[in-house]
Amino acid sequence: MTDAHGQLSATPRTSLRRMKEKGHHDRAALLDVLRAGFVCHLGALVDGDPMVVPTVYGFDDRHLYLHGSVASRSLTTDTDVCVTVTVVDGLVLARSVFEHGVNYRSAMVYGRPRWVTDTEEKLHGLRLLTEHVAPGQWDHARRPNRRELAATALLALPLAEASVKTRSGPPDDGDSPDAALGLWAGELPLVARWQQPVTDPALPPTAPVPAHVAARAGTRVDRH
Amino acid sequence: MTDAHGQLSATPRTSLRRMKEKGHHDRAALLDVLRAGFVCHLGALVDGDPMVVPTVYGFDDRHLYLHGSVASRSLTTDTDVCVTVTVVDGLVLARSVFEHGVNYRSAMVYGRPRWVTDTEEKLHGLRLLTEHVAPGQWDHARRPNRRELAATALLALPLAEASVKTRSGPPDDGDSPDAALGLWAGELPLVARWQQPVTDPALPPTAPVPAHVAARAGTRVDRH
Secondary structure, three states: OEOOOOEEOOOHHHOOOOOOOEEEOEHHHHHHHHHHOOEEEEEEEEOOEEEEEEEEEEEOOOEEEEEOOOOHHHOOOOOOEEEEEEEEEEEEEOOEHHHOEEEEEEEEEEEOOEEOOOHHHHHHHHHHHHHHHOOOHHHHOEOOOHHHHHHOOEEEEEOOEEEEEEEOOOOOOOOOHHHHHOOOOEEEEEEEEEOOOEEOOOOOOOOOOOHHHHOOOOOEOOOO | OEOOOOEEOOOHHHOOOOOOOEEEOEHHHHHHHHHHOOEEEEEEEEOOEEEEEEEEEEEOOOEEEEEOOOOHHHOOOOOOEEEEEEEEEEEEEOOEHHHOEEEEEEEEEEEOOEEOOOHHHHHHHHHHHHHHHOOOHHHHOEOOOHHHHHHOOEEEEEOOEEEEEEEOOOOOOOOOHHHHHOOOOEEEEEEEEEOOOEEOOOOOOOOOOOHHHHOOOOOEOOOO
């Protein structure tokens, strides 16, 4: 469903409706949002009704890998799922309530997931997932043993059908009749940052924090 | 589906599986998560497949109100939806990759939504939504006129069937055999804060920022 130029297919469900916002169908925009996000929301059918569960993910050029423990109950792999990653960048405060909005980056990936059973691919997917969420930890922490690998449910979803929507910038009513109201309008940006690490109370408080963890304090979650 | 004590019903789809995490079925815990969240993810069926869209919300004791413009295409109101609000509080860095996790607060609300058509209820819902997302703006900005009200799609979902899950605290492997590895472990908290407001470039840069907007800079998004 991608052409030779890496364009994502524009299927009916990925077509865009809100014209004030920006839509993208290219792979680079998709990967940008996946990189910026931290958790995704997986929507799947359970007994015929949609269920939306938050979970962590990793990705490469071809697949999104989702941690399946939360989702284990949530899905059979004989129906499509929708995985949405959303980064909120701020609030748009307009002159009218009607024009208020949110600045955001969001990606929706659709498709039929499969459970990863091959050991090599499972290690690959878990490494991607770990390094997306907790860079440096794949090399720092003890890697999964055979028993843990078997106990870990990992879903793979092809990065083939997706849409990306973003909104940024000031409110849209700066040149509308409402401008005459003389009200303040603008943006209130929102930034999520990693804080100082908190050592496990089971360790001595003087236990040295690894450099790759300490370096993350103060950095933005959306800037990998 | 709530009893006299305000307990939420524990239906099969809200029953809890991951025993290390905390599950709640009381209304106070649900309202806490709804207060702490900023956007929700609405899962609905579109042509038989799940679609998950981010949108803003407001709530009172009885209903969740969802802004429908993003969702207009997404749903008919003849099937159930699932609305999930997730607040990520940090990363759990354990001795083993297997025990890594996320500290979070999450609420899932299930039910059959309806489009709000009554003008009074629509104003009520839009006020709740505006004041949840942008406190103070309902009184500051121009309120919706008749045309805008008609053009605004608002969904109401009863707060009747829901589950809340949270995880907090240090990793779980502090007393496991992995403790002997001598690796650092702990938490990396994540906090999202409102930044300094950015005045619309259509206004003079000296336009005074209203007190209720200026006061928000530096505050946490999850602390209303």
